């Protein structure tokens with residue numbers, strides 16, 4: 001029997017209504033997330049990658065129920081959180097927490113670290129004041145935050161230390177799922193590995209299901225079991241991390257891998273460089289959203305949206321020509337339309 005995934009998204013969409021342009025005309029809608037279907041297994045780490053503006057954060061916020069989806073259904077540990085009222089949603093939130101990109105912005109500057117971490121525990125009435133105080137110390141130890149820092153204010157701490165506080169808050173209620181939205185991209189490169197290692201260690205120790213959002217393929221390769229690549233609101237490729245890195249199938253995935261400084265040699269062979277600007281999500285190209293930047297696009301790509309579908313090698317790809325692309329990356333792309 002196959003295991004029920006911890007998180008299931010089916011046809012999830014998030015559309016923002018933007019009002020009319022300066023010149024009048026019809027109301028404009030921005031499809032930040034467009035028909036996303038995916039599963040995340042219990043205890044698995046799914047990396048969500050794509051360039052800025054592709055909808056990663058919008059999808060993360062929808063999963064966290066910080067925003068409601070405008071289309072589709074979802075299930076989290078068997079319940080559909082979009083159907084919960086405010087009180088039930090607050091209860092359910094114990095089980096899913098978020099780590100934010102900007103560690104300073106997500107912390108109250110007027111509170112000491114001890115109170116910042118305790119706040120989450122008090123909100124959920126997890127115990128007496130003594131128990132909460134003890135739990136704060138325990139959490140500080142778990143995330144590698146020196147106890148002497150608990151009586152400081154956020155502005156007295158480094159970015160890495162602030163992110164450790166953000167992580168302590170996220171794990172305080174022993175959640176089952178964490179969504180980490182670019183958790184290291186605001187940090188010094190020298191600190192990034194420490195924070196990544198901390199997240200990976202906690203994920204393993206706590207058996208967490210983790211959705212890890214990043215624009216950086218090399219960061220994702222360190223943490224994710226599987227990777228979903230997003231482009232203009234849609235998933236274009238999804239599969240095991242090794243498979244994606246060793247033999248990326250979608251032309252967009254290849255362009256992302258080309259930007260990775262020291263990828264596996266196999267991934268680099270046949271890598272493409274991205275041409276042109278990201279089209280406006282207000283007016284995405286017809287058919288395949290990627291076609292305007294794809295060297296292999298044909299008339300079919302403008303006329304027909306490629307759906308995400310399984311191909312050889314245990315991955316799903318949204319490209320009409322996925323089979324034609326060499327799974328052996330030492331073969332050239334020029335063979336695609338030969």
Ligand SMILES: Nc1ncnc2c1ncn2[C@@H]1O[C@H](COP(=O)(O)OP(=O)(O)OP(=O)(O)O)[C@@H](O)[C@H]1O
Nearest residue numbers: 016030032050051052053054055056057058059281
């Ligand atoms: N509240 C909002 N109202 C209107 N448009 C929005 C809103 N939030 C996001 N968008 C738009 O939705 C699109 C996707 O944004 P989103 O932040 O989800 O992408 P992203 O991949 O996470 O990018 P970044 O890494 O820059 O945050 C962008 O065009 C963005 O301008």
